Amino acid sequence: MAKLVVRYENGDPERVIEFDPRKAPFQHDGQPASILDVLLGHGLFLEHACGGVCACTTCHVVVKKGFDKLRPSEETEEDLLDKAVGLTPTSRLGCQAVVTDPDAVIEVVIPRYTVNIDSGTHGR
């Protein structure tokens, strides 16, 4: 079984999900077996304003462990990540970061903020 450890920058309790990526998709949105798919399919919310189709940055996650266990990003994802708040070298979009290794151990941090250009109260 693969393991996904989820930590929250806002201090919410850590969660651990064990899953078999070969049984994906776990729900409707994002690439099958993506971090977004795994989270939503196991009852954990991750923002995904575009519906998980690689058209926004709201599912931005920072991968702390297992970065090389994820399917590499493509140019569209990189173009969007360029605009993500708090971008790091191991940032990914949750909807596109697909876990392929059934024994992978992935650890991610969910940033406190998702991008909302007008910086209002919406989207936070």
Next chain:
Amino acid sequence: MAVEWTARVRDVLIHAKDTRSLILEPSHRIDFAPGQFVSCQVPHEATVLNRPYSIASTPTDPHLELLLNLVPGGPGSTHLFARRPGDILRLTGPWGTFITGDLPGDAETIFIAEETAIAPIRPMLLEVARRPSRPPLRLLYGTSLALYRDELAALPGLTIDVVPPATLYTEAARRWIDDDLDKSRRFFICGVGTPVLTLRDRLRAAGHVRRAVQYERW
């Protein structure tokens, strides 16, 4: 989790059998940048889906306009096409990073829109055209309906070329890849599917700076 808000459907404008605008009255003022979208909560089977819709109105309009076409089997457009005046939509946002930002210098700025993908580009053009200082603007618009064409044609500093939708991407490639040595232009492209990414890749491969080629793929 995003803050949810509601909007009442004030009007439904039917442009064609499969194309319409929803005119919405939000529960409160929505500040957004031209080019952004809202995310609509769509009931689907036993769950709720998020589906993004670009805002076709401008931030100064008293209403929000969503321009959409019916996608066969698509839960989002099917839901929205069934809405009538008085219905309430649940939304989040605004979201998205497909915006013009500053457009310094005098490099020509090209907008390329495919059919209803004019939605985010319309408010971008309306806003940019009002700026005291702006670069030359050009819209290459692949459309059979020519929505907003007359309104946009009245904007100062904007040249509009309308082409059949089927020829949009080949025309863009002919103009700015095959026959063009000027690599100073900026591009804002909105359309459906792989052709958007193919045009992006070809423009960049032809020497246009990566960040000068902005796009939104539906």
